[in-house]
Amino acid sequence: MDFTLSEERRMLLETTDRYIRDRYPIETRQANVQREEGFNRDTWKELADLGLVGALLPPEAGGFGGAGEDLAVVFEALARGAVVEPFLASGVLGAWPLARAGGHTSVLEQVIAGEALIAFAHGEPQGRYGPSYVAATAASNGEGGWSWTINGRKTVVLNGDTADWLIVSARVSGHTDEEEGLSLFLVPAGMAERRGYDSVEGGRAAEVILSDVRLPAENLLGESGAAYPLIEETLARGALALSAEALGLMEVCKDMTLEYLKTRKQFGRPLGAFQALQHRMVDMALEIEQARSSVMLAAGRLEGERIERERTVSAAKHLAGRVGRLVAEEAIQLHGGVAMTWEYALAHFAKRLVMIDHLLGDEDHHLQRFMAFSRMQEASS
Amino acid sequence: MDMNYTPEEQAFRDDVRAWLAAELPNPLAAKVKGGKRLHREDYLTWHALLRSRGWLAQHWPVEQGGAGWTPIEKHLFEEECVAAGAPRVIPFGLNMLGPVLIAFGSDTHKAHYLPRILSDEDWWAQGYSEPGAGSDLASLRTSAVRDGDHYIVNGQKTWTTLGHFANKLFCLCRTDPNAAKPQEGISFLLIDMDSPGVEVRPIITLDGEHEVNEVWLTDVRVPADNLVGEENKGWTYAKYLLTYERTGIAGVGYSKNALGHLKRVAAAQSHNGAPLSQDPLFAARMAKLEIDLLAMEMFNLRVVAAAGEGKAPGPESSLLKIKGTQVRQETTHLLRRALGPYAMPFLPEQFDEGWNGEPVGPDDAGPIATQYFNMRKVSIYGGSNEIQRNIVSKHMLGL
Numbered sequence: 001m002d003f004t005l006s007e008e009r010r011m012l013l014e015t016t017d018r019y020i021r022d023r024y025p026i027e028t029r030q031a032n033v034q035r036e037e038g039f040n041r042d043t044w045k046e047l048a049d050l051g052l053v054g055a056l057l058p059p060e061a062g063g064f065g066g067a068g069e070d071l072a073v074v075f076e077a078l079a080r081g082a083v084v085e086p087f088l089a090s091g092v093l094g095a096w097p098l099a100r101a102g103g104h105t106s107v108l109e110q111v112i113a114g115e116a117l118i119a120f121a122h123g124e125p126q127g128r129y130g131p132s133y134v135a136a137t138a139a140s141n142g143e144g145g146w147s148w149t150i151n152g153r154k155t156v157v158l159n160g161d162t163a164d165w166l167i168v169s170a171r172v173s174g175h176t177d178e179e180e181g182l183s184l185f186l187v188p189a190g191m192a193e194r195r196g197y198d199s200v201e202g203g204r205a206a207e208v209i210l211s212d213v214r215l216p217a218e219n220l221l222g223e224s225g226a227a228y229p230l231i232e233e234t235l236a237r238g239a240l241a242l243s244a245e246a247l248g249l250m251e252v253c254k255d256m257t258l259e260y261l262k263t264r265k266q267f268g269r270p271l272g273a274f275q276a277l278q279h280r281m282v283d284m285a286l287e288i289e290q291a292r293s294s295v296m297l298a299a300g301r302l303e304g305e306r307i308e309r310e311r312t313v314s315a316a317k318h319l320a321g322r323v324g325r326l327v328a329e330e331a332i333q334l335h336g337g338v339a340m341t342w343e344y345a346l347a348h349f350a351k352r353l354v355m356i357d358h359l360l361g362d363e364d365h366h367l368q369r370f371m372a373f374s375r376m377q378e379a380s381s
Numbered sequence: 382m383d384m385n386y387t388p389e390e391q392a393f394r395d396d397v398r399a400w401l402a403a404e405l406p407n408p409l410a411a412k413v414k415g416g417k418r419l420h421r422e423d424y425l426t427w428h429a430l431l432r433s434r435g436w437l438a439q440h441w442p443v444e445q446g447g448a449g450w451t452p453i454e455k456h457l458f459e460e461e462c463v464a465a466g467a468p469r470v471i472p473f474g475l476n477m478l479g480p481v482l483i484a485f486g487s488d489t490h491k492a493h494y495l496p497r498i499l500s501d502e503d504w505w506a507q508g509y510s511e512p513g514a515g516s517d518l519a520s521l522r523t524s525a526v527r528d529g530d531h532y533i534v535n536g537q538k539t540w541t542t543l544g545h546f547a548n549k550l551f552c553l554c555r556t557d558p559n560a561a562k563p564q565e566g567i568s569f570l571l572i573d574m575d576s577p578g579v580e581v582r583p584i585i586t587l588d589g590e591h592e593v594n595e596v597w598l599t600d601v602r603v604p605a606d607n608l609v610g611e612e613n614k615g616w617t618y619a620k621y622l623l624t625y626e627r628t629g630i631a632g633v634g635y636s637k638n639a640l641g642h643l644k645r646v647a648a649a650q651s652h653n654g655a656p657l658s659q660d661p662l663f664a665a666r667m668a669k670l671e672i673d674l675l676a677m678e679m680f681n682l683r684v685v686a687a688a689g690e691g692k693a694p695g696p697e698s699s700l701l702k703i704k705g706t707q708v709r710q711e712t713t714h715l716l717r718r719a720l721g722p723y724a725m726p727f728l729p730e731q732f733d734e735g736w737n738g739e740p741v742g743p744d745d746a747g748p749i750a751t752q753y754f755n756m757r758k759v760s761i762y763g764g765s766n767e768i769q770r771n772i773v774s775k776h777m778l779g780l
């Protein structure tokens with residue numbers, strides 16, 4: 001085993017770290033959040049020019065990375081700035097289905113260059129975190145020269161309000177929760193009705209309504225009715241990226257708390273002199289090491305066999321939720337009142353850390369998935 | 382042992398319930414239940430209703446215009462109010478300063494201030510904490526220097542809850558910087574916030590709301606008559622205030638109500654085609670919370686009953702504070718979790734009364750995530766949970 005990063009990834013990490021340190025202080029992050037789009041297009045372009053979107057995609061798709069380790073390195077590093085630019089929406093969830101399905105290379109090129117945005121319009125109002133819950137329909141009717149007509153409603157679509165393109169999942173057959181019968185489509189975002197809003201921790205999302213959206217044959221991605229494996233793979237990449245992001249946020253919360261315990265004095269001593277607090281710091285650090293290890297494992301298994309991939313990704317995302325909440329709550333508690341303020345940066349890192357558990361499946365969802373895939377693994381061995 | 386309320390207590394509960402049903406305005410209850418922002422007027426409306434019934438000063442003796450309730454009655458009253466969607470009573474004048482004045486104030490103070498608290502002519506704020514003095518309150522540095530028949534006050538208070546609504550501040554100040562122990566040089570002063578030199582600056586909390594403030598005091602002239610009790614004895618009064626009223630500390634009523642809300646939300650969310658409340662993991666989380674709450678209610682009643690027999694609250698009140706805040710925080714955590722992706726949409730305008738836009742997700746999803754973040758405060762203030770543990774461990778280990 002070798003736990004060191006390759007030379008390329010080390011450079012990627014250094015570049016990202018340097019950018020965050022020099023160009024993305026918390027004030028910039030907060031100013032970007034306040035923008036109408038919920039992020040800054042110029043910042044996004046700069047980050048894309050550094051190759052940070054390309055790093056998330058394999059060479060076949062015009063990128064220069066795309067492995068689990070690449071995702072983990074980039075997302076952990078971005079978390080140090082609580083970056084709100086649409087890496088997850090566009091760089092992972094949006095770009096991956098396109099990259100895998102092939103074709104549409106000019107769209108992908110623009111995405112990698114930070115010039116176009118894609119959002120993944122998959123979740124639906126009654127679906128919670130269910131990966132195959134799709135009630136939206138796609139009919140192949142050939143009407144007026146069109147091949148497909150899409151109808152449905154998608155909910156909490158990350159960066160869906162500003163995306164130029166949507167990847168929409170729709171059902172060609174089967175009942176609402178079935179894995180069979182799903183297709184993915186590339187939809188020009190302007191063809192959907194969209195209602196954008198802020199999300200609690202910064203960032204934007206949208207409700208998306210598709211009413212009789214007509215598409216030509218080439219906008220179907222991959223084979224009709226057989227998109228579930230690709231959806232699952234996309235969600236796994238997203239969950240790994242979020243787990244790595246959570247890890248970066250945990251490190252920031254831990255570092256800030258440690259620093260605070262060394263400097264804040266009460267009862268004539270630094271808070272860090274109180275053993276009750278020392279042990280809490282140690283527990284936090286220990287759990288973060290566990291989370292880090294689970295992210296490394298999932299990153300290494302991302303491109304491997306399905307059951308092992310799903311099991312390890314779910315383990316990582318489960319810990320991201322469980323440890324994430326612990327670290328966010330402990331960091332606030334150990335700071336005392338100051339962490340309750342908008343002005344103090346910690347609050348924003350802690351909020352993002354907590355809210356990651358609401359994206360692509362929470363702690364319980366992934367616990368159940370882990371159990372299900374573990375049973376499958378046992379059954380097949 | 383009898384695990385039931387007496388017929389008299391039951392009758393009291395019925396009386397309160399009927400009164401609330403008749404008097405609490407529906408729009409106000411709807412605002413409270415919907416998690417909308419409450420304004421100064423909302424609290425004043427509620428106070429006026431309670432006043433008209435003689436129930437405003439719940440912790441004062443009848444002679445002073447109080448309700449004269451037993452601890453059990455206070456407990457029942459709180460539970461009924463929360464269930465009905467009543468706002469909280471603003472505690473600073475009624476539950477904090479009032480008892481201190483009744484115990485330590487001069488006759489002039491009592492005659493002047495108590496009626497003004499009862500009539501809501503004054504809105505008091507609590508000026509204890511400072512940037513450098515949180516858990517270690519006795520290290521406070523705001524100074525009060527005698528100058529003829531005035532004190533000149535300089536310093537900064539912080540975390541002053543609803544200080545932007547207040548016209549008065551009860552304030553701990555250092556009057557003897559050379560005292561042998563820091564606790565011995567502190568005095569309890571009543572400050573008019575309209576005085577020159579008082580400046581209130583908002584602190585926006587992590588949920589984006591304005592609830593706390595900084596209060597800057599620069600050469601504020603305070604009449605020496607506004608000293609409560611004796612000079613340099615303020616710590617005794619301050620501590621009396623902090624430990625005086627402990628029946629509500631567990632927040633049983635609040636948590637029971639919130640648990641009901643949680644069950645409704647979980648039943649309305651779907652998970653794998655069934656209500657989330659039937660998901661084994663989520664159902665187990667809710668059941669554990671309910672068990673904690675059930676036990677805590679009994680624990681609280683045991684302490685309340687002991688208080689009714691005149692026993693001084695011991696370390697149990699610290700234990701209740703810890704468990705009560707854990708249960709409250711767990712409830713808001715599960716509410717947030719229940720919403721799934723719908724915890725994310727943030728439409729702060731929907732916290733305003735009269736907003737009739739379309740929510741994203743379930744109708745009552747709006748404030749839930751922000752309430753979870755806001756609720757982090759309960760384990761920090763009122764003596765942090767770590768400080769409560771210090772109190773209990775000293776007691777247990779006989780230190």
Ligand SMILES: Cc1cc2nc3c(=O)[nH]c(=O)nc-3n(C[C@H](O)[C@H](O)[C@H](O)COP(=O)(O)OP(=O)(O)OC[C@H]3O[C@@H](n4cnc5c(N)ncnc54)[C@H](O)[C@@H]3O)c2cc1C
Nearest residue numbers: 333334335336337507509510515516540542758762765767
């Ligand atoms: C929303 C809100 C409203 C408030 N309203 C008011 C108000 O109206 N008036 C007012 O005067 N104050 C108010 N407070 C202040 C509150 O009382 C203080 O926040 C509290 O006393 C903690 O102080 P601190 O925030 O400075 O934290 P610190 O005292 O700096 O503590 C930081 C951390 O260290 C821990 N710690 C400190 N000492 C020890 C020790 N000896 N052993 C182990 N752990 C320790 C604490 O528990 C905490 O976890 C409010 C606070 C909040 C958050």
